[in-house]
Amino acid sequence: MANFFRRVTRHLKEGFWGVIRHGSMSISSISAVTITLLIIGVFLIFSINVDNITKDIEESVAIVAIVSFDYEEQTELDRIETSAKAISGVNDVIFSSKDQEWEYYQNLYETEETAAIFGPFQDVNPMHHAFQIEIENGDKIEEIATGIEAIDGIDSVEYGGASAVMLVSALNSIRYGGFVLVMAVSALAIFLIANTIKLTIYARHKEIGIMRNVGATNGYIRSPFVIEGMIIGFIGAIIPVTLCVFGYIYVYDLLGGVFLTEMFVMIPPHPFVLLLVAILSGTGILVGLVGSFFSVTKYLRWKR
């Protein structure tokens, strides 16, 4: 145990010293991490927000199916409900009686005057029974609406219409495009960082050979390099994390929490920024770790 502790302390010390002693190389690696994490951070903020907005809008895109006056018996209603539930892409079917609909409708415009206007007609309910159809996602809204309209006893269906569908599909494309982009940028970034680390370690391949000469095992040689890589990744993440967190909070306040229109609600900074901190610093540290691990391993093989 004392031995293990001694060894860990040594590696940590070596790792920290390594960053300082190889100052210019450390700075170039740190810069690579900083730049790429900044890019990743911006794309990440953008695509997570788009993802969230898309989900919000999708959820609000529901279908209302109006039941014909001729099919108001309970058996018919049950049959319609079962048929609707059987359609693929339908999450849930909620019955809303004509009384509920009428009440909802009146409440929609509830003021002193409307109450006065509707008052006398309280008993002549003009509303139909209705079903609210919740769907899995906006992609298939048109298809599902057609399917429901075809059920015997449905008078008509109402939903956000073609524009809502188009918006959802547009957002979906942006969302998927965004994620592909984040992945591509991340891959590129990781490649860039790993390559920089490889170059800085190449400059020290002699050092690695000498360590083996004096009896250091591969694991022993690797550890300080890996710790060095992690420190570089961490330091490199400081600026991107700070900029992304405070930048996001600033932009959020500036735009009042919505992007362009009231429909595009931004994710509230708390606790979203914590996720950003975790992802960005985690990526930095992980890439530093993996990059240096593989680079050292490569040069270890060079020399017997």
Add this chain to the structure above:
Amino acid sequence: MLELKKLSKTYKNGVKALNGINLTISQGEFVYIIGSTGSGKSTLIKIIDGEEVPTSGRCEVIGINVGKLKHSKVPIYRRNIGVVFQDFRLLEAKTVFENIAFALEVINAPKSLIRKRVREVMNLVGLDDKGHSFPNQLSGGQQQRVAIARALANRPMLLIADEPTGNLDPEMSNDIMTLLEKINREEQTTILMVTHDRELVNRHLKRTITLDSGHIKSDVLGGGY
């Protein structure tokens, strides 16, 4: 403790550096290896150190078949031997003290012991005041002494030195020889020393092996050049 059987080494470029070497060295011996430049002396040392793998034949040190060691086991084997390389191989980013200490750190020795032993060997090679210098602030001869101190640090059973006096003036060479003889005598360390220094070989007579284009030309006890 060291046994070479029909040892041959051909480099990738086709150069036959060693050709059927048979050699036995016992514990506690002090042996010179001499020979003209390119005769294969450094190659022999690299094979004993496990840095090069024999093309054919066998190299056995303290019962270990060095050529057959796994890549990951080579450094562990090396803890039994100390090597002074022709090109020193010091860590440029570390001070003299740290360079020597590193050979002990890798075997996870406690700090207090390391400090004591490093001071000891630095004193032994006459570098007491250079602990905080970096290798590039030292003369060739001083770097060589650092390399010797590092090789001695963990009291190896076998000390191999490739021209340890190559960069030293005659007086310093003599001091180093006296030092090596002392280690050989007092610690029973087997010493294998490559040299070009006729005068030194003739003054301190030992078993002398002469290499000539990869062959052992002569192997004389108390030989001289």
